[in-house]
Amino acid sequence: MIKDFERFAPKTLKEALVLLAKYGDDCKVICGGQSLLILMRQGLVSPKYIVDIKGISELSYIKDGKDGVKIGATTTHRAIEKSPVIKKKYPVLAEMETRLASIQTRNWGTIGGNVCHGDPAGDPVPVLMALNATLTVAGAKGTRSMPVDKFCLDYFEVDLRDGELLTEITIPAPLPRTGTVYTKFNVIESDLATVSVAASVTLGAGDGVCQDVRIALGAVAPTAIRARKAEKVLKGKKITDALLKEAGEVAATETEPISDIYASEEYRLELVKVLVPRMTKEALARAKKA
């Protein structure tokens, strides 16, 4: 049963920030409602006030520029999935979206809402990590930006301070010779991830050496994480199957998976060891073609 609440529907970011400052902890931000409504129906969250930012049109956009693409926080998953710019420059983001829940959810749910929900099994965050994205949040005192890795603090906890709102996601322009991929392991196709892996590989000019690599994992720790030690195994080297296998083993040591009704801790570790090499190899193949 959802408890009664009062809903505000600001039309501008400024109005929204005023409301957030006024109601503080008593209020929750809603946009697509695909995560919050579930928590409310389960009685896990019972806000007195709801600030519905779905109607703030200034926050819904996909802008392509010199230094990358900027995505407004209230942009729906479906809009990202269908965007020609995204499909061309960041195909991994569109591919990720096609596997995010169902079309109905993607029509309503927003990228900002998903990221702020802080679910370690969410799809976008590992991909944004692999793409080296930056988040911008706005508050009464102004705006601040941070890499997506720093935004995720703990299980369902993100770095939003009182009265702050996520406004924009910036993804830098892809470097040449870069390939990025994402997959999630789940038993039912349209389900949340049991384990997810995003990997991005950038090759040096002409030498085939791995100049840069980012590996991000979902659902194996309280937040999505970067497997930095695994990245170190590969960085600056020519990637071989043996190195990939080692990266998988190392990545597994960086995780803290739990056992739950979907998978045991051991199984999740096994999946990390298999999927990290598999996906990094795919990223490498894409980088070679890029």
Added chain:
Amino acid sequence: MSDYSVIGKRVHNIDGTEKVTGSAKYTFDVVLPNMLYGKVLRSPHPHAKILKIDTRRAKRLVGVKAVVTGKDTLGRKHGIWRRFPELCDEEILCRAKARYIGDAVAAVAAIDEDTAEEALDLIEVEYEPLPAVFDPMDAIKEGAPQIHEGVELNINVNRHIEWGDVDEAFEKCDYIREDKFKCSSQAHVCMETHDAVASFGYNGKLEVWTSTQSSYYIQRLYADMLDMNESDIRVINRHTGGGFGSKFELDSAQFCAAILSQKLCQPVKIVLTREEEFTATKRRTPMYYFLKLGAKKDGTMLAKEVRVITEGGAYTAMGATALYLTGFFSSFPYKYPNYRYDGYRAYTNTAPTSAMRGFGAPQSTFVGESQIDMMAEDLGIDPVEIRRKNGMTPDYEVPGQAFIQSCGLHQCLDKIDEHLKKRGKLPPNHGIGIASYGFMSGGIFNWFNTPYAFSAAVVRINIDGKVDVYTGACDIGQGSNTTLAMICAEELGVRLEDIRVFSGDTGICPPDLGAWGSRQTLMSGNAVKRAAAECKQQLLEFAGAKMGVNIVYDLDIKDRWVHLVDRPERGVSYFDIVKGAIRGKDGNAIMGRGYYTPHRKGMISPAYSFGVQAAEVAVDVETGRYKLLNVTTAHESGTVINPVGIEGQLEGAIMMAGGYGFCEDQPMDDGKILNPSIADYKLIRSLDMPETEILEIDTYEPEGPFGAKEAGEGLTNPTAGAIGNAIYKAVGVRINDLPITPEKVLKALKEKEKQ
């Protein structure tokens, strides 16, 4: 049988338009004047004495109209096995003791749902938690907590089936295998949760709209529990959003709504939440299986011994029948000359287990078909061949149990063999597994103790030639109204659009045991066919007189044309005959009655369907994840009344049985179901559905209407076994406990690597 004008045609359900446009009214949609909303309070303890229930604070909440507990009931216990009072063990509203997490202890009626729910929090129940037991293997041990008074070792019911001399036969076998299996539970996940609108009037009569598979059962069980005449109770089932076995017992929504309505003389509606649906309704019976199978070198199977312990949960429900049927169907579809089954159902402090589509046969088919493939491999015989060698044939008697008339198993095996050969050599880590199965077309056993015919129908022809069918059968989405309308139209010689069906309303329809055990096509179909034939006879009598034909000529009606069988061009319009016949009867409408009660068909069922299914999987050996690529089924169900209906049954069955094999499970922690939501309970969805194909097999069942038999449940039986066999073919590991999850497959692969 191409001369049928209605049977065998591809038609959409006669209520399809209403359903897809959202205008069909389900119980969920029923709103009556002055209607109140009810909610049920449930035990948080798996096993606890109820010391005291204080309802005073709840009653004081504004908007609350009534609060009831077990003390407001007559203290009776209900059960489906009415012939055995000791198996009627469910109070529904517990008086002294709660036996599982979800057992109902109180109910509230209020002006709206929110108020009712708020009131639940204000009811104070003082419990004394008791030691509890969850696994049937623990429950039957000496010293285990006793769940029902006087039931030793918690053994709720046992069943024994035997023929031949099993021990002697094992001695003659060249080869014997013994294997253990575990079958998991499964939730029904009906789209419409259990619900009821009960309206008790000042006239002392009760009317109930409810989502049910058997209006008659609910009416009768209400009569028992409320000490009323069954004729003072009207149960109405217009449209039902799915029923797979959990909806033919009196449930907490129905019972609590009626008790509250009785108290207030106001209608009360209770709709179970999805969480209640998962935790406090019945579910598929988990089973421990111990199998011993003996064969000659050439693959002839001489003996089978089966022992089963089932997890009963807190009450008997239909679990006793599941126990019996899993034992019977463990011999299917083969001719075992010697067979012995011993099954025990143990009470546990878990949600009660009961009937679910396949009714014990998906379990027996999974374990039996797995073991047969193992046996075939040991003996070096092809899986199709070993099934051919032992498979049932027409006119076979299961010794002392059943008589099988039509049986197309061997044609099914031939078709599947062709399919396998056509697929040829598969890519690495791909495999196709097969499973054979059979199922009953309605049960003959009458543990419910009905004094009525198993099925009955009334057909009435109106002056405009339109036909009304009255049947107690329940259309639960399976399309029985359409099937029965088609049977009526064919028999009477009119078109499908001439038929209107009134079903599942005990106020106007003759009793029918309802939609369970795959009985509506054969049993209700026979009743409707007979009723229609009686009407037709009246029309032909009049037609014969009017047409003045020589009495040696036979008359018939086809497609609204009353004619001479030998000279079809000589005839009269059906509509004219109807008008005349009614006038000739002094204005009395043409009516016919029909019924069906099986006789001399053994103890189980009047007819059996058969089939063979092939499932193709591709396994990722690094993760254990596998994809169900294709499921091809050769199914014979006698004459197909509506091909569209069979295709719907097939796809629905693969979704459900595939889920049973692949991912559906109800993990528990001390009796608490851990995944009581559709987000956490894994169901196969559209993206996970394999390609499905149906291979047509022609058979004719003499006992069925126009030769038809069941097509509802049998299709749920083979898939888990076929998947298990396919995985073995693909990567050489066998999983003996359901569901076959990727994690289990990977673990088995790792263990195999070590060896």
